[in-house]
Amino acid sequence: MTILDDITLxxxxxxWSLLLLNIVLIISGYFYYVKSERWAAVPKSFKRYPMVSVMVPAHNEGIVIGDTVRSLLAFDYPSDRYEIIVINDNSSDNSAEILEALQMEYRGRQLHVINTDAKTGGRGKSGALNNGYKIAKGEYIVIYDADNTPEPKALKTLVWEIENDDSLGAVIGKFRTRNKDASLLTRFINIETLCFQWMAQAGRWNLLKLCTIPGTNFIIRRSIIDAIGGWDEKAIAEDTEISFRIYMMKKKIKFAPEAVTWEQEPQTLPVWFRQRTRWVKGNIYVLMKNFPLLWKKEARQIRFDLLYFFSTYFFLLFSLLISDCMFLFGMAGVIHLSLAGLSNILWALAILMFVLGTFVTISTEKGEMNFKNIILIILMYFTYTKLWMIVAIYGLIMYVLDVIGHKETKWYKTERFQ
Structure with missing residues (x-):
């Protein structure tokens, strides 16, 4: 065997190690979904309705903020037991006018608007949340992104779960793609969201009682925020960062798939690329910040997640890059590998496992199990997953350059569409 064979092996x-791990998570997640559907059908009674503060950070969200606020006002939860706080953070569009009109229309409801400028705000999502938290009165804090339209039962579901389990520091719902038919890209994102985010979350919770907070549609105890001193304003992946801090406090984060919100996803490649670059840089920041915890006894609870995310962003990324390059160079006759036959068989099997695993995942959602999606999944492997590799490498390079240049990472707000 040559050095190239060793690298390929x-x-x-x-x-394959990470592929098999994801297959285990998918199977476990699938059974958790089945169990959750049965549990969702059981009527849930409330001994009390705790006060909840629903916070929405918004920067130049005039296109979507009206629909979002109206959906929040329509929650199936006593209207006098929750408040809505919209942090209109240094916006230059018509968001302030839209929000003022909504306050007039829904006079008598607890709809609060905080308007900040470049001096009092403009520090990204974490800064906006910290501003909103200063006036929040709720025993629990719920976060929604400005493009979300949650289903009416979402809030009640989140509250019920956390109220009935003292071991929980937070509960997350799931988000679905409301503009999935807008473009080929949004169809890919819809499949990605169902499989690589929500089924993996369900599997991790079912097997290990681990979950990671997404940026939206979650509830967290006020006592948690008080204890950690608010959101880390240096973290552009504030959701992942706060997840690790919750686990270090010996609290759990549960996944409740019945709590659903619908959100708008990027419809063009440049918008998607900028959004995902932010995700990559933010998650690498959190990994680097928390990596020393691997050797601390008190961090046993989050070791799996640290290794899982580290392996995804480093080992898997570069292994896929090496594997694809070796395959292409081998096909072109540039290099000759003694493992070429075995490598090609495993490569084909990996594609098959990707397609089957992804299709099983989307079968949990009504209307997604169809032949068109099988074709999309196959196409997704050869296009969208390769784009993920590009954005992950680019995000890693940008993170390293920011660290070397001592640059403060800026929060990029995803562009909205009509």
Whole structure:
């Protein structure tokens, strides 16, 4: 065997190790979904309705903020037991006028608007949340992004789950793609969201009682925010960052798939690329910040997640890159590998497992199990997953350059569409 064979073998082992792990998570997640559907049908009674503060950070969200606020006002939860706080953070569009009109229309409801400028705000999502938290009165804090339209029962579901389990520091619902038919890209994102975010979350919760907070549609105890001193304003992936801090407080984060919100996803490649670059840079920041915890006894609870995310962003990324390059160079006759036959068989099997696993995942959602989606999943492997590799490498390079240049990472707000 040559050095190229050794490199190829290591890459294949890394890819298949993580692939098999994800298959285990998918199977476990699938059973959790089945169990959750049965549990969702059981009537849930409330001994009390605790006060809840629903916070929405918004920067130049005039296109979507009206629909979002109206959906929040329509929650199936006593109207006098929750308040809505919209942090209109240094916006230059017509958001302030839209929000003022909504306050007039829904006079008598607890709809509060905080308007900040470049001096009092403009520090990204974490800064906006910290501003909103200063006036929040709720025993629990719920966060929604400005493009979300949650289903009426979402809030009640989140509250019920956390109220009935003292071991929980937070409960997350799931988000669905409301503009999935807008473009080929949004169809890919819809499949990605169902499989690589929500089914993996369900599997991790079912097997390990681990979950990671998404940026939206979650509830957290006020006592948690008080204890950690608010959101880390240096973290552009504030959701992942706060998840680790909750686990370090010996609290759990549960996944409740019945709590659903619908959100708008990027419809064009440049918008998607900027959004995902922010995600990559933000998650790498959190990994680097928390990586020393691997050797601390009190961090046993989050070791799996640290290794899981680290392996995804480093080992899997570079293993896929090496594997694809070796395959292409081998097909072109540039290099000759003694493992070429085995490598090609494993490569084909990996594609098959990707397609089957992804299709099983989307079968949990009504209307998604169809032949068109099988074709989309196959196409997704050869296009969208390769784009993910590009954005992950680019995000990693930008993170390293920011660290070397001592640059403050700026929060990029995803562009909205009509």
């Amino acid at each position: 290591v890459a294949v082992i890394c890819i």
